Amino acid sequence: MTETVLETDGLTKRFGKLTAVDDVSLSVADGEFRSVIGPNGAGKTTTFNLITGALSPSEGVVRFKGEDITNVAPHERVGRGLGRSFQITNVFGGLTVRENVRLAAQSVHSDEINPGEALFRDKNGFDEITEQTGTVLEQIGLRDRADEHAEALAYGDQRRLELGLVLATDPDLIMLDEPTAGMSSEETQATMNLIDDVLSDRSLMLIEHDIDLVMRVSDRITVLTRGEELASGTPEEIANNEDVRDAYLGGVRE
């Protein structure tokens, strides 16, 4: 019996009179690739933010690896193994590629660094962190460009770096927020290949608009509409689901 890495129970978020997320209960198994799709305003991003901790729920519970993290601060969730990538590339532009990755790696080793070292020891003097940084750079294919400033990178490479930042925090579950937004078909393919290469042994939760992509890569898909969970199932089940079709096409068949 596979373990559940993430579970939400009755997750609800209200903004004044608007209920953005309504009683969403889903569970993601360990190692699963879950995608969340839905027409505009479906509540995908809000759900995402509730899970990562950027927002706190009006009602409901979020459980990660069996533990209740509903009231845990975002940075701490990362420490427990819940990573996220950003839609609009959010790397540390003025810092080098290497430094970007190193910072991410450093954060998961924070506990091992005592206050004195934190203030005075050369940041590059921590072997484990340095090693991890090197490994991740290799994995995302940016070792050769490690000493360039992040904002000087081409868009595609910045996306890689973004993934590298997530990877370096050694997460068990990775939340990917529209990783292929604004990309051409070729770039999309390359990105998904990369995700497959480096993140495949972890659990993944993806928000995407690119349905073709989602259908191809997901183990399971959850469809949200108007804040509610409409359906969950394998890509095939979802593609054949009349309710889902209606949600997207608005009953055009009539």
Added chain:
Amino acid sequence: MTDPLLSLEDVRAGYGMTEVLQGVSMDVERGSVVSLVGRNGVGKTTTLRSIVGNITPNGGSITFNGEDITTLTSETTIRRGIGFVPEERRIFPELTVRENIRMGEIGSESPDGPSVDDVLDMFENLAEREHRDGSVLSGGEQQMLAVGRALTADPDLLLLDEPTEGLAPYVVRQIEDLIRELNEQGITVLVVEQNIPVALEVSEYTYILEKGKIVHEGTAAEIQDDEDVLDRHLGVGVTD
């Protein structure tokens, strides 16, 4: 055959490093109603914003009424005769209904357009709330107000971004009627919609946008009957 009123040719545009539009080409014929549809995130709003001038394209060209408007600022573009009703309406919340419409009138170069009173005559429910602040209006009323504001500038082309979003069905019908009526008065309309039935209902010609490119175009009637196209580009994919 006259030139199209609006023409986009291989437009590439985006925000910062993200290139959302990767070569969009489309024409809007004079006097027609054209819809631009696609799933969310594909670049529909970005297309409108590029036309209006909120975003300057990185490549390609946009022609309006024979003039290249690709790099014009939005103030200038609007004054050429384009009315813009953006997503979420964006009426001025602390201005009254009357003042909102007046803002559109001030921005116009043309003396021929409907006056504020003319617009209030067109929209009964707005006339009733003439001196109330925009923020107290319902969604549908705000939508009407946003359209009315654009109309006072006597536009040749009206751009509507998701005009039916978040509105109740009967209000949606009202919007559809409005679009038809405006078109009958001679205004060319380009409407962006995620609501497929509405888009196909009001428009004659439809462009389907996917991943920053036009992947299909045709008359609304054709598309309506083409399940394959619908599923593939707008739905959840084709089942093999």
Added chain:
Amino acid sequence: MVAADFIEQLLNGLTLGMVYVLLAAGLSVIFGVMDVINFSHGELFALGAYFALSIIAPFGAGTGFWVAIVVAPVVVGLIGAAIERTTVRPLYGRDPLYHILLTFGLVLVINDAIRLIWGTQQRQLAVPEYLSQPISILGVRVSVYNYFMIVFAALLAVVTWYLLNRTKYGMIIRAGSQDREMVRNVGIDIDQYYTLVFGVGAALAAVAGIVLGGYQNVNTGMGNSVIIPAFVVVVLGGLGSFRGAVFGGLLVGIVQTLMRAYNGTVLATFGDTTLSVPNLEGLTVYLLMIAVLLVKPQGLFGTRGEESEGEGEILVGGYGGILADSTRVRLGGIAVVALALAPVAILFMGDQYYLVVLNEILIWAIFALSLDIVMGYAGLVPLGHTMFYGVGAYTAALVMLHYSQSVFVVLLGAILLCAILAWIVGSLSIRVSGVYFAMITLAFAELLYSAVFKFDFTGGSDGLLGFEAFIGLGSLGASLSNIEFGLLGYEIGQQFVFYYLALLIAVLSFLFARRMMNAPFGSVLQSIRESEERAEFIGYDVNRYKRRAFVISGGMAGLAGGLLAVSPSTVIISPDQTLNWIHSGEVIVIALFGGMGTLYGPMIGSGVFFGAEEFLSSYTDQWRLIIGTMFILFVLFVPRGIVSIPSLVAQRLETANNADGSVDMDEPEVRSDD
């Protein structure tokens, strides 16, 4: 009679309040529409009064006053419009910090221009006879002028309200503060209206200046003394809200006056600056401002969210420098050696005065370094950093007076107390961000400034004196002033000894800061500056890091203040010398001059600033005008500071030689329409 007395005070409060309303209205609308914080508003206020003086002169008090009250605001309004077009306009899209810096530079320029043109003596604004008569209504005795001020200002406020709410231009401006982009999207070029807004705001400030000038007097410090209360009003009422400005202005004016009347605290006088507008001995007003910022930052009537539209970045100096690290280290070493030998050279020259200047430079170098830690690295912009400098100085003086004269104990005490203060202030302040963070730190600083006037142990307005440092510990060492010996025929005195002490501490501080930035803690600070959100989501508790950076910074600033107290040139530690808000501005200026985010940049900036001051003041009295102008030019064209000049030049040369695709490192990507 008590009741009549109270009503008199109420009227006084109302009078003052109306002045604030006029000031705050302009300030608030400028922010609401343009996202610009205008520090020079106080000087525009003063400018109005001064222009009035000149206009009244040929006409005489009777007609002159009325002519002035119409003409002077128009002139100032035009000046305001010109300022907007030439200096403020180019900065749209940059981090709001740069508006603060720019308008602060304008403060220096305008204030010095006033001194140049009108002199530094306090003047009286001639008011018509019939207005300055006392008048008694129902036992309430005030001057006719009080009623005049209230009525006139109220009239203006009504006119302004009318213009905003009943005219076409007012409507456009209101729409602009609600949704700037949409105004463009209906075909209106909102930029043109900014000039109008700024100009009208300036004119209103000028009227306020004339009106208050007639009530009290006209002096070169009047702008300075009124700008902080004006900000309090704006924050209270809500940035961008006209209604809020009215409400806040009246509230603050009345509270302030009543507190003064019934508190019995004396007004202070310093040199040629008379604090005619009470310096808010009502600490209540600052506490109120802090409370509002913590509970409802938008103010009582404001509707804007915390974050304003334009998200810029703080442009740091060290990026892409052309020098290799090893070269920099070598240069640094050379600099230290040069500094170590400088006193020797000075000895030969025979004038110990330069040592005094160097000492000042060193103290401020440490102060500026402390600021760079939070500003250039963590990305926080505190407008009240002088509070640590001042508290450090006071603590040191107090320790010397009451506990121990040992310089080690003294400095340690200063550092510790300031670190604790920074922990408290920091914890509260980081709850808000951006402009509000700047404001709340300013409020805390003003609170402390007002506080030291009130207590005996801080010496009230006179300050502390009679303290002396002891170089050594316990009984081992010597009192600083006693150290005097001859060496090779030259006299080595306390300035000398202090210099080396200060130099040592400066070098150690720099090395400490540099070490810290190369260590894990410092690296996280930099990541926060680059992207706070991302730092949070790779697992860092951003608030905790900010707080700690603030504590370290505060402690170091306290060290600088402590050194000031120890310095042999310092005889008195007084409020204005150490806690006046203008020092908060000066240290930011210095940091920018040098180049933020480099650690050594601000230290160089200190040298440049004081060096320039020394050099220029020997040629002209208007050195502040020149520095202010230089500063404005820097903000506009060299925002990364002096340290970036070599690479700027190199870049220009490179692009001149060949078209290369080098990344433009000066401006962040700005969207075409915002």
